[in-house]
Amino acid sequence: MNLLVVDDEVELGSVVATEVAKVLAAAEFATLGLATGSTPQPAYRALIQMCRDGELSLANNNAFLLDEYFGLPASHYESFAATIQRDFVHGVDFPNGTVKSLDGMTDNAAATCLDYEHAIQASGGIDVQLLGIGRNGHIAFNEPGSALDSRTRMVELTQETIAVNGAANFDQFQPTHALTMGVGTILEGRYLIMMASGPAKATAVQQALEGPVDSACPASAVQTHENVLVVLDRAAAAQLS
Numbered sequence: 001m002n003l004l005v006v007d008d009e010v011e012l013g014s015v016v017a018t019e020v021a022k023v024l025a026a027a028e029f030a031t032l033g034l035a036t037g038s039t040p041q042p043a044y045r046a047l048i049q050m051c052r053d054g055e056l057s058l059a060n061n062n063a064f065l066l067d068e069y070f071g072l073p074a075s076h077y078e079s080f081a082a083t084i085q086r087d088f089v090h091g092v093d094f095p096n097g098t099v100k101s102l103d104g105m106t107d108n109a110a111a112t113c114l115d116y117e118h119a120i121q122a123s124g125g126i127d128v129q130l131l132g133i134g135r136n137g138h139i140a141f142n143e144p145g146s147a148l149d150s151r152t153r154m155v156e157l158t159q160e161t162i163a164v165n166g167a168a169n170f171d172q173f174q175p176t177h178a179l180t181m182g183v184g185t186i187l188e189g190r191y192l193i194m195m196a197s198g199p200a201k202a203t204a205v206q207q208a209l210e211g212p213v214d215s216a217c218p219a220s221a222v223q224t225h226e227n228v229l230v231v232l233d234r235a236a237a238a239q240l241s
Ligand code: GLP
Pocket: 035, 036, 037, 038, 039, 040, 066, 067, 131, 132, 133, 134, 135, 139, 140, 141, 161, 165
């Protein structure tokens, strides 16, 4: 595992965007795994800037989103599908329809999740997977207790995750469940880039990187992957020995 501790979010964004650009430059066609949340925002801004400057194109690429709230249509402002569109996709040149997300309105979650696994495989697998980390050590929506070989599935969210993710912004809708790529699905990505920033992530980062590989901290699974870059700001790295 490679670990980089950076000074601020601009540097975090630039380091991650440069890594993603390297993967894209080395492949004729590459598949990205995208995370929502606040942490990857600087990286998305940096990638958008690279596209605007003509240094990068995503015209030969596609992407899969890690997760989605169950019960929320993609058209809802707070859906991850809508969020990634606003935060990243609108500013780059993926061909239309090539950024896939899980259907939060499905009436057959098992089939939707299996189809998603098949679609990832059909695209050749994920070449570079961006990941944040939850305060409780979750990756995507794999909450503590998620099997490290879990696949894409419906999960129940913890009260902490619901609260931290700002359920108050959802109007009448209170998310209790989500569809998420499994830990095992994520580990099949060829290159994982995990990012964390801010003091609220310091304990989870320490457990994920220095604690036992255990489903109590799903992010600890990255220790088992042979091609991982972890990019932290100083506050998120504060508890590392
Ligand atoms: C959410 C997402 C994760 C994300 C995590 C951290 O629950 N499902 O993919 O990594 O929260 O979010 P943030 O980066 O906003 O702290």
